[in-house]
Amino acid sequence: MPDSDIATSTQSMTDPPRTEPSDQDAQPGDVQEAPQRNQGGLADIAAARAENPTEGREVVFDLDDVMVSYNGRPAITGVNMQVHNQLVTAFIGPSGCGKTTLLRSMNRMNDLISGAKVEGTIRYHGNDLNASGVDAVEVRRRIGMVFQRPNPFPKSIFDNVAYGMRLHGMKDGLNDRVEKALRQSGLWEEVKDRLKQSALGLSGGQQQRLCIARALAIEPDVVLMDEPASALDPIATQRIEDLVDELKTDYTIVIVTHNMQQAARVADKTAFFSVDIDNTGNRSGILVEFDSTSTLFTNPTDPRTEAYVTGRFG
Numbered sequence: 043m044p045d046s047d048i049a050t051s052t053q054s055m056t057d058p059p060r061t062e063p064s065d066q067d068a069q070p071g072d073v074q075e076a077p078q079r080n081q082g083g084l085a086d087i088a089a090a091r092a093e094n095p096t097e098g099r100e101v102v103f104d105l106d107d108v109m110v111s112y113n114g115r116p117a118i119t120g121v122n123m124q125v126h127n128q129l130v131t132a133f134i135g136p137s138g139c140g141k142t143t144l145l146r147s148m149n150r151m152n153d154l155i156s157g158a159k160v161e162g163t164i165r166y167h168g169n170d171l172n173a174s175g176v177d178a179v180e181v182r183r184r185i186g187m188v189f190q191r192p193n194p195f196p197k198s199i200f201d202n203v204a205y206g207m208r209l210h211g212m213k214d215g216l217n218d219r220v221e222k223a224l225r226q227s228g229l230w231e232e233v234k235d236r237l238k239q240s241a242l243g244l245s246g247g248q249q250q251r252l253c254i255a256r257a258l259a260i261e262p263d264v265v266l267m268d269e270p271a272s273a274l275d276p277i278a279t280q281r282i283e284d285l286v287d288e289l290k291t292d293y294t295i296v297i298v299t300h301n302m303q304q305a306a307r308v309a310d311k312t313a314f315f316s317v318d319i320d321n322t323g324n325r326s327g328i329l330v331e332f333d334s335t336s337t338l339f340t341n342p343t344d345p346r347t348e349a350y351v352t353g354r355f356g
């Protein structure tokens with residue numbers, strides 16, 4: 043894929059003010075559409091986000107009837123959605139509904155899983171990701187991934203960040219790029235005097251920010267994050283959320299989270315997935331609703347979304 047395909051549109055929108063979750067009950071009229079849906083401030087947080095975040099933004103991913111199956115059994119079916127440039131798109135939904143599976147199909151990670159098959163079309167900047175001749179290694183360089191559990195290599199902090207660059211033959215300015223990536227992930231000040239020490243000596247939150255630095259060092263266009271804070275304490279989680287918010291100035295981010303508050307805090311758009319059971323008893327993940335975070339949490343169209351975001355999901 044040519045370099046010109048890398049998204050370059052400028053940020054045209056100002057973020058709405060962030061509000062903190064409140065334990066107090068909503069005052070009548072606070073959230074005019076659906077005050078009854080306020081639970082621990084979720085609706086308030088979501089309502090403060092832009093209603094039309096995609097306006098004027100380039101489409102980075104265009105998914106057309108995507109189905110992923112394992113050994114012939116569909117894990118997720120019929121997904122149609124677009125992911126826009128320099129926004130945070132969240133995937134939410136119950137365990138097993140195919141969030142990780144779909145995320146992995148967005149950078150050809152399912153190629154590495156035996157029995158996995160992706161059908162339908164996933165276009166990335168207009169190019170079919172699965173077309174013959176597309177180099178999966180190059181795809182994964184442009185579309186980086188951060189996993190649920192921090193997975194630093196048993197190497198030094200420096201070598202962890204430099205790893206992908208060396209792998210991809212990006213030899214120029216190695217030191218500068220490592221520093222830049224560590225600054226972007228907010229880790230530089232904490233590790234600049236111990237770059238040669240093992241990454242395994244870092245805290246869990248630091249390790250996850252190191253993994254984010256490792257992903258950023260190879261200068262991706264997109265960062266896919268699969269529940270990046272689920273193994274972290276609240277303070278480390280907050281740092282990851284702040285980081286996601288900062289990174290969208292330069293990157294397109296897709297984040298899976300089981301934490302709806304987190305989706306409401308960080309995502310511009312949110313996709314709600316669920317599990318559908320057909321009349322032959324087969325279970326498969328489906329995309330129920332995809333909208334601006336503001337609309338999805340405060341005024342969803344589908345009753346299944348409403349049940350989930352209000353905590354009435356069985």
Ligand SMILES: Nc1ncnc2c1ncn2[C@@H]1O[C@H](COP(=O)(O)OP(=O)(O)O)[C@@H](O)[C@H]1O
Binds near residue numbers: 135140142
């Ligand atoms: N490597 C795999 N091999 C076989 N089945 C898998 C594999 N990974 C996930 N699945 C199945 O696919 C479905 C969706 O899983 P997953 O994408 O992990 O869901 P989520 O991330 O929403 O919890 C589940 O039924 C799960 O058991």
Ligand SMILES: [Mg+2]
Binds near residue numbers: 142
């Ligand atoms: Mg998952």
